[in-house]
Amino acid sequence: MRTFEQLYGRPAEGEWAAPGRVNLIGEHTDYNLGFVLPIALPQTVRAQAARRADGRLRLWSAQSDGPVVDLPVAELAPGSAPGWTGYPAGVVWVLREAGHPVGGADLRLDSDVPGGAGLSSSAALECAVAAAYNDLYGLGLSAPELAVLAQRAENAFVGVPCGIMDQMASMCCRPGAALFLDSRDLTMRQVPVDLAGAGLALLVLDTRVKHDLGDGAYAALRAGCERAAALLGLPALRSLRPSGLADALGRLPAELVPLVRHVVTENARVEDAVARLDAGDLAALGPILTAGHASLRDDYQVSCPETDLAVEAALAAGAHGARMTGGGFGGSVIALVDAAAAGRVAAEVTAAFRAAGYAEPRTLTAVPAEGARRLG
Ligand code: ADP
Numbered sequence: 001m002r003t004f005e006q007l008y009g010r011p012a013e014g015e016w017a018a019p020g021r022v023n024l025i026g027e028h029t030d031y032n033l034g035f036v037l038p039i040a041l042p043q044t045v046r047a048q049a050a051r052r053a054d055g056r057l058r059l060w061s062a063q064s065d066g067p068v069v070d071l072p073v074a075e076l077a078p079g080s081a082p083g084w085t086g087y088p089a090g091v092v093w094v095l096r097e098a099g100h101p102v103g104g105a106d107l108r109l110d111s112d113v114p115g116g117a118g119l120s121s122s123a124a125l126e127c128a129v130a131a132a133y134n135d136l137y138g139l140g141l142s143a144p145e146l147a148v149l150a151q152r153a154e155n156a157f158v159g160v161p162c163g164i165m166d167q168m169a170s171m172c173c174r175p176g177a178a179l180f181l182d183s184r185d186l187t188m189r190q191v192p193v194d195l196a197g198a199g200l201a202l203l204v205l206d207t208r209v210k211h212d213l214g215d216g217a218y219a220a221l222r223a224g225c226e227r228a229a230a231l232l233g234l235p236a237l238r239s240l241r242p243s244g245l246a247d248a249l250g251r252l253p254a255e256l257v258p259l260v261r262h263v264v265t266e267n268a269r270v271e272d273a274v275a276r277l278d279a280g281d282l283a284a285l286g287p288i289l290t291a292g293h294a295s296l297r298d299d300y301q302v303s304c305p306e307t308d309l310a311v312e313a314a315l316a317a318g319a320h321g322a323r324m325t326g327g328g329f330g331g332s333v334i335a336l337v338d339a340a341a342a343g344r345v346a347a348e349v350t351a352a353f354r355a356a357g358y359a360e361p362r363t364l365t366a367v368p369a370e371g372a373r374r375l376g
């Protein structure tokens with residue numbers, strides 16, 4: 001299969017990058033309009049791009065072994081773009097649906113964000129394309145506006161009912177900081193996270209498993225939360241504070257109780273984590289992460305044996321705290337560790353995986369990096 005470059009050369013108008021992310025705390029809170037606290041990874045999806053005057057969208061990715069896909073932008077509609085091309089084509093479709101005067105482009109994509117690992121390669125892909133189109137067509141849209149459009153592409157074009165966290169993280173994170181985001185109104189604050197200064201490191205352990213039940217289960221969990229909010233007469237579960245939790249749980253059918261308990265306690269854990277970061281006590285994040293994992297495992301039930309083992313092995317190796325990150329059913333675990341112990345913790349988690357007969361996890365170190373930007 002010939003590459004884009006072999007066929008047409010590199011698209012030369014410019015290059016844009018958008019990062020993957022890990023979320024420190026606040027999982028399954030975004031679609032309940034609550035708080036999240038992601039950081040951007042140094043790993044990015046990059047788009048080399050150029051406008052086309054003939055209304056064609058030509059897409060190629062170094063991470064796909066397929067051919068260049070060539071689509072007429074005027075005929076884009078949900079279902080019209082095959083496989084992975086739905087993410088970039090969805091962004092172009094959403095821009096046009098929103099009335100922005102955009103036409104065709106050549107997009108040559110490359111990435112070092114592990115795909116399907118809970119590190120949000122999909123949002124990185126959308127945001128790289130959104131940032132490229134914003135500049136190529138002089139749209140002047142802000143980073144949050146682009147994030148909302150990218151989310152709409154994933155919801156309405158690709159058909160994944162995700163919340164806003166991944167796209168906001170990829171567009172708006174800053175180096176050295178976590179993004180404290182209110183998903184209800186998109187107010188945000190950059191919270192400094194000086195891991196190195198505190199002698200700490202954040203390990204990412206990609207379990208390399210993705211369990212199939214994830215897609216349908218995500219939509220079912222979201223629907224359960226929306227039903228609970230409606231039964232409680234609330235616009236979203238975010239409006240329920242911990243002080244009202246016990247009373248609210250008593251008014252819900254049993255199957256919704258653990259869902260609501262997770263969302264309300266998780267939202268409070270984000271506020272707690274931000275208070276610890278503001279106080280400069282980074283190690284205090286550890287127990288908050290571990291409590292978050294227990295809630296995702298026991299109440300929300302989106303963990304799996306591999307992520308549970310990664311968390312347990314990291315804690316046994318001396319991590320301050322650990323939890324799964326991303327939607328669940330596999331994917332990655334983050335572990336807050338002493339910088340000097342990072343190699344040993346990674347080795348002990350790897351040994352535990354080997355002993356359990358699992359494939360070895362892939363290990364990254366998360367250094368809070370920059371959101372979407374033009375490279376050249
Ligand atoms: P995550 O966002 O956690 O990585 P998803 O399942 O949401 O997992 O998104 C992964 C999908 O995104 C891949 O299956 C692929 O369709 C698409 N994708 C991500 N990065 C790339 C890339 N560089 N090239 C092509 N497709 C990509």
Ligand code: MG
Pocket residue numbers: 120121122123166
């Ligand atoms: Mg994704």
